[in-house]
Amino acid sequence: MYNELDFELSSLKGESEGSLRLGASSTIAQYVIPELLAKFHKRYPKVTLSMVAGNSKQVESLLINNEIDVALVENSSGIQELRYTAFAKDEIVAVTGAKSVYAQKDTISVAELISAPIILREEGSGTLETLMQAFSQNNIDASLLHAAAHLGATEAIKHFLDYYDSIAFVSRFAIRKEVKARSLKILQIPGLSILRQFRIAERMGPQLTPQSLFIDFLFKNNIKVGI
Amino acid sequence: MYNELDFELSSLKGESEGSLRLGASSTIAQYVIPELLAKFHKRYPKVTLSMVAGNSKQVESLLINNEIDVALVENSSGIQELRYTAFAKDEIVAVTGAKSVYAQKDTISVAELISAPIILREEGSGTLETLMQAFSQNNIDASLLHAAAHLGATEAIKHFLDYYDSIAFVSRFAIRKEVKARSLKILQIPGLSILRQFRIAERMGPQLTPQSLFIDFLFKNNIKVGI
Known part of the structure; x- marks a missing residue:
């Protein structure tokens, strides 16, 4: 099993x-960290990597139970036993299929949004929670929206948009490739900006382990939405 | 709440x-069904859609507890109380980044595979289970593989492959766009073909409800891997 002193010595030797x-x-898990994990594995090839995906609460529980070493979560979560550090900003944006009727303009008003079919994530999703908070803060009555479907996976939503004229709300990170390939289009909503912070969660106490290497690595590699 | 007789009458009127x-x-959830869900919603706009994603066992439990109406699962699962019907064939294929050293050839031998870094899904994943069964049936000792990482999401694996020369095993459905865009490349492994069946799971008993419409729709729309 892993031994902290061995780690320290091999760490000093760069191995x-x-x-x-x-x-x-x-x-x-899907869109933000894989590139960095690949780079981390190139730099530290002897560190064995594993990553589980879940919602913020699920991965926080795994961290408390010592089943994982680091959790990367959204800012809506938070448990007293854990230490949190912000590492990247995210934005939830309105998006539509490039061929949809909604793609003919670059912006959409709140009134137009309310009359359009909307594709939302499932209950319990952090993205949905952030969206609902933003609507509430901007005095948009979410019960007026026409939810055509609640789909439990961002990839499902992206594929659905290819075949159904509608609007969805997803992280900018999730649609970088599609926006670049012009198969999906971001719609600005004047006055509405939906930001959130991604955070590192750690157990308390000093650490000199692969997770401290990884956290250093996270901060040295400035993560930004590339669109 | 939903009323079966009302449904039957409105069904006869095509509404x-x-x-x-x-x-x-x-x-x-991510790659096979969204296109069909979008078409279904066009055909039956008054049927409200929701989809949760999980592993086969999780969605079978939801079905038994009446929290969902239909489950779409992999063939490795199976519970006596449920009725199963095959609806699509899947294939797990070896894939690599188009710029990786492994992409220089179209095929890879088992010996080459064993010396390459492999990216695998997490424990509990149906894709990993199918892969391990196939290795065992083909007398490939999975413990000889060099797992560079276990990543808990297919999208994470696809992005990792963009930045790290390695080989992963994923469903053909999951990489249709990337193979078409030539950012990922399928590697043939002579003698190794890893097939599985996707199945519909239903509770027992007669049904005249949106789920029977949906199941009919599934069969009328022949689902095939398009590559």
């Missing part, structure tokens, strides 16, 4: 070994 | 109403 067990909420 | 609550294992 860090051990395992890094990550947990990440679904947007982070 | 089916009600709600369809689906559960689907993650590959199906």
Whole structure:
């Protein structure tokens, strides 16, 4: 098993070994962290990587139970036993299929939004929670929206938009490839900006382990939405 | 709440109403069913759609507890109280980044596979289970593989492959766009073909509800891997 002193010695020689067990909420796991994990594995090839995906609460529980070493979560979550550090900003944006009737304009008013079919995530999703908070803060009555479907996966929503004229709300990170390939289009909603913070959650106490290497690595590699 | 007689009458008039609550294992939820859901919603706009994603066992439990109406699962699962019907064939394929050293050839031998870094799904994943069964049936010792990482989401694996020369095993459905865009490349492994069946799971008993409409729709729309 992993031994902290061995780790320290091999770390000084630049040959860090051990395992890094990550947990990440679904947007982070799918779209934010894989590039960085690949780079981390190139830099520290002897550190065995694993990552589980779940919602923020699920990965926080895994962290408390010592089943993972680091959790990457959204800012809506928070448990007293854990220490949190912000590492990246995210934005939830309105998006539509490039061929949809809604893609003919670059902006959409709140009134137009309310008359359009909307595709939402499932109950319990952090993205849905952030969206509902933002609507409430902007005095938009979410009960007036026409939810055509609640789909429990961002990839499902993206594919649905290819075939159905509608509007969805997803993380900018989730649609970088599609926006670049012009198969999906972001719609601005004047006056509405939906931001959130991604955070690192750790157990308390000093650490000199693959997870501290990884957290350093996270901060050295500035993560920004590339669109 | 939903009323079966009302449904029957409105169904005869071609105006089916009600709600369809689906559960689907993650590959199906993300890559197989969204296009069909969008078409179904065009055909039956008054049927409210929702879909939760999970592993096969999780969505089977939701079905038994009447929290969803239909589950779409992989063939490795199976519970006596449920009725199963096959609806699509899937294939798990070896895939690599188009710029990786492994992409220089179209095929890879088992010996080459064993010396390459492999990216696998997490424990509990149906895709990982199918892969391990196939290895065992083909006398490939999975313990000889060099797992560079276990990642709990297919999207994470696809992004990781963009930045790290390695080989992963994923459903053909999951990489249709990337293979078409030539950012990922399928590698043939002579003698190894990893097939599975996607299945519809239903509770027992007669049904005339949005779920029967949906199941009919599934069969009328022949689902095939398009690559």
